[in-house]
């Protein structure tokens with residue numbers, strides 16, 4: 394049995410923290426607001442391990458949102474595995490992000506990046522990280538529609554006007570954004586359904602955040618559905634209701650999401666990391682994968698052109 398532990402002291406405004414685990418290990422999570430300083434312990438679980446665990450890449454991450462709502466990068470701690478050699482610790486994600494961004498930028502050549510994906514897939518969270526490392530500005534098309542129509546939330550627009558009214562304004566926002574440069578845009582979950590929106594978004598690079606529906610339903614149930622009118626239900630188990638609705642919506646939309654130039658699959662990232670738990674993937678790890686997928690697409694396009 395190998396044990397490793399790390400103490401995390403959450404920064405002010407920390408929103409969540411998680412511990413990445415090796416194959417077969419037990420993971421732990423805590424809510425920093427409730428426990429400003431916590432001690433997390435990992436232990437390899439012999440029943441789940443596929444072989445002897447001699448060393449592992451362990452990482453403690455703390456993601457925080459500062460008062461001005463700009464995201465900051467994960468902080469990491471080296472972890473000592475009791476009874477074995479010092480762990481080879483993963484390279485700093487912030488450094489990888491910067492390096493990958495530098496690789497992608499010349500190919501992007503100022504074009505905008507549009508993140509598409511289901512509600513709650515992390516377009517805003519990951520989009521802010523991408524904007525920061527690319528030196529781009531971040532826009533959330535839902536927020537822009539709210540401003541354009543002078544209402545305080547998408548839910549209010551759906552309720553007081555209609556979904557069609559919201560969609561018309563969403564198309565106008567995307568049209569306006571498409572004439573700009575150097576933006577990362579988190580689009581509304583349903584922006585992909587209108588072909589006209591693709592004609593705007595395809596002026597830039599489109600990236601699909603593909604998150605398993607089970608993980609989406611858990612995230613959405615955790616924050617409630619009041620702000621997501623297509624999912625909102627007054628009664629019933631929030632997870633079960635969200636999962637059923639998300640499944641129905643995804644079946645209608647999956648071909649549209651697949652139009653994106655690059656697909657970032659959280660299941661693939663988890664497999665690459667040697668586990669199958671998408672819930673412990675940090676937004677930074679997802680942003681790194683997004684940059685890799687963008688680079689692949691852009692370099693292939695450049696080769697086809699030359």
Ligand SMILES: Nc1ncnc2c1ncn2[C@@H]1O[C@H](COP(=O)(O)OP(=O)(O)OP(=O)(O)O)[C@@H](O)[C@H]1O
Nearest residue numbers: 511512513514515516517518582612616674675676
């Ligand atoms: N990698 C992650 N791990 C855990 N939770 C996450 C992760 N990424 C985002 N979240 C959480 O999931 C929720 C939805 O994230 P976010 O707002 O970024 O998604 P979105 O795609 O912009 O959603 P919407 O389209 O509904 O506006 C938030 O509560 C966010 O903190």
Ligand SMILES: O=C(O)C1=C[C@@H](O)[C@@H](O)[C@H](O)C1
Nearest residue numbers: 512535547581582583621622
């Ligand atoms: O998936 C959808 O259709 C939506 C997602 C949100 O981002 C909002 O654009 C709105 O709630 C509709």
